[in-house]
Amino acid sequence: MPSPFPRRALLALGALALTLAGAAHLASRRRPASERWGGPLRPAPLVSRGKPVASSPPGGAVLVDGAYRTGAVWCGGHPTPGAPAWVAIRVGRGPRRLLLSWSSSHNHDYDDVYYGAPADYRIETSSDSRDGADGHWRTVVQVTGNAVHARAHSFDFRGRRWVRLVVTGLPARVNPWGLFLDEVDLHDLSGGGDDVWLFLGDSITAEVFDRAPAHQPSFAEAIARAHPGYHPATLAAGLCNAHVEDLVRRIDPLLAQNPDVRVVAIGIGSNDNPPAPFRAGLAELVRRIRAAGRIPVLARVPFQTKYPFDYAAPLAAGVDQVTAEAGLLPGPDLYGWFRDHPERIADGLHPDDQGAVAVNRAWAEAVSPLYPP
Structure with a gap:
């Protein structure tokens, strides 16, 4: 049966199809490599290094010095709900969302907690604290029964200035000196960071x-x-x-x-x-x-x-x-x-x-x- 389309129209359609296919192939080749693998990742800048720190017991400044798995650790003793150990970092205004990660790196395996990892803790933020101890604080993360030596948590930080990690309990089996943390990192996720x-x-x-x-x-x-x-x-x-x-x-x-x-x-x-x-x-x-x-x-x-x-x-x-x-x-x-x-x-x-x-x-x-x- 003869085609209802003139030969010239068929040739034009064929040429158009080839052009579109070529363009699609070229576009796929020009697509950034990061997209092919699930990226690009969005930046999560580190904003805690060298920030002012307050803590109880004292010595929390070592938690923002960029040194991991060294002898310079923060020793928090044996905290309880009534007498917690805490470290507060003054981030300042700007970030709208933060990721806090803490590490107790003198433990070897991820599920080793004997050398000072916390079991029960919370993360708080404040907009009006002057020294990390006073002011009003909002709990944004609450963890009980932690069983690993490093964790990370994201939370809203709009309008806030301080972040405080409060440890209220240790594992049942822990070293005689208690809580040991070597670093607390804060990453800015305000731009949708996922790195x-x-x-x-x-x-x-x-x-x-x-x-x-x-x-x-x-x-x-x-x-x-x-x-x-x-x-x-x-x-x-x-x-x-x-x-x-x-x-x-x-x-x-x-x-x-x-x-x-x-x-x-x-x-x-x-x-x-x-x-x-x-x-x-x-x-x-x-x-x-x-x-x-x-x-x-x-x-x-x-x-x-x-x-x-x-x-x-x-x-x-x-x-x-x-x-x-x-x-x-x-x-x-x-x-x-x-x-x-x-x-x-x-x-x-x-x-x-x-x-x-x-x-x-x-x-x-x-x-x-x-x-x-």
């Missing part, structure tokens, strides 16, 4: 992301240097001897506990074998993180020297497979880096201090596409 990271993994994660002086520049500092205006909030959730199934089992409560986390950076596999169930567990972990609206990124399993054979190679290949199948931003190649630098492996498995710095740097370089050019 908040959870580093999830095994003992390597627990050690290299503790932000100790020997592990500087940390991931956050490396990002701040490479991307002006950015300074990520980070939580290190490493678990000694963890396997991928441990992370799958814990990921849902971890994400619920940390609702402000946007990116989950995963370093797992050094304790796993065989490769097939490892890949399946990794794929399930990625699925759950995405279902929660977060961005997963996987590091290639680091090369090891503790065995007479290449233990990590098939596991690193499994990371590659899951990354490709899920269309993820490729994470850092820790397998390749430590294979080329075995002298930076301290005990056949864990990085030495220079190796830890290299891991932080590799992560910052790998995830650069999540940030605007």
Whole structure:
């Protein structure tokens, strides 16, 4: 049956279709790389460093000095509801929303709390306090039964000037000296900032992301240097001897506990074998993180020297497979880096201090596409 359209019209329609298809392809290629991976992340500037501090007991100024996991910690004793320990930071006017993160970094695993992490605490804000102790205070966050050594909480700060962390209880099993905090960071989320990271993994994660002086520049500092205006909030959730199934089992409560986390950076596999169930567990972990609206990124399993054979190679290949199948931003190649630098492996498995710095740097370089050019 002859076409109802003249041949010239058909040719014109075909040319138009080709033009539109070409334009769409070109537009997709021109789309910023950050959008392909779930970005770009929005900045969450760090605004607490060097701010005026009041505390009871005294000594709270060390909490805003930028030094993590050092001997300079705030010792809060054994607080109770009737005699709490508190630290107040004068932020000043300006931010409309803040994220407060605290760390008790002398604990190793994320769920270690013996060395001074609080169990019961609240966060308060004030618009009229003059010294961090007087004035009217509004409770914006209340936590009971905390069981990890670092947390982050966001809250409204419109019209306020002071933030106060008030600790009212410690875990049932705690060191004889009581509360130890090494840093309290405040990030400005007024512009919708979501540059908040959870580093999830095994003992390597627990050690290299503790932000100790020997592990500087940390991931956050490396990002701040490479991307002006950015300074990520980070939580290190490493678990000694963890396997991928441990992370799958814990990921849902971890994400619920940390609702402000946007990116989950995963370093797992050094304790796993065989490769097939490892890949399946990794794929399930990625699925759950995405279902929660977060961005997963996987590091290639680091090369090891503790065995007479290449233990990590098939596991690193499994990371590659899951990354490709899920269309993820490729994470850092820790397998390749430590294979080329075995002298930076301290005990056949864990990085030495220079190796830890290299891991932080590799992560910052790998995830650069999540940030605007």
